[in-house]
Amino acid sequence: MKKELKDTVVVALGEKLKEYPHFYLVDVTGLNAEKTSDLRRKCFKNDIKMVVVKNTLLHKAFEASDIDFSELYGSLKGSTAVMFTQVANSPAKLLKEYKKEGIPALKAAYAEEGFFVGAEKLEELVAIKSKNELIADVVALLQSPVKNVVSGLNAGGKIHGLLDAIAERNK
Secondary structure (H helix, E strand, O other): OOHHHHHHHHHHHHHHHHHOOEEEEEEOOOOOHHHHHHHHHHHHHOOEEEEEEOHHHHHHHHHHOOOOOHHHHHHOOOOEEEEEEOOOOHHHHHHHHOOOOOOOEEEEEEEOOEEEEOHHHHHHHHHOOOHHHHHHHHHHHHHHHHHHHHHHHHHHOOHHHHHHHHHHHHO
């Protein structure tokens, strides 16, 4: 590969690192063409951008970044694909489907401004909640007291009945 082409790839990887807040380093050694196509299709459906890269070029892109990715340097061995995403846990959920086969396997990840190195971190990554999931949790928590008040008013119809119900609950 010519130096100009390498420089272009490093710049493109650097742009992806800035564009996507989360990425996973995945070992794709042993995937045949059919399984690779299947994985790419699933990535596309889940809004994940998968790119197979040379480790040395990715290392250079890491070095050129504003963020210190030195914790991930040890993971740059063998055949590496990078899964770029806007949602921190979507690649983890996809990789969990393949866990029994072992291919592709998680090498490392950068998600929610944290480093996750090793395949054993997959469960932690799956457990990370997305922004929409967190918003739904907050809305549910905020609705719960309102629902209690409304159901108390509907049941008793009077403020006195509602206060009695609240007093009973606090005992």
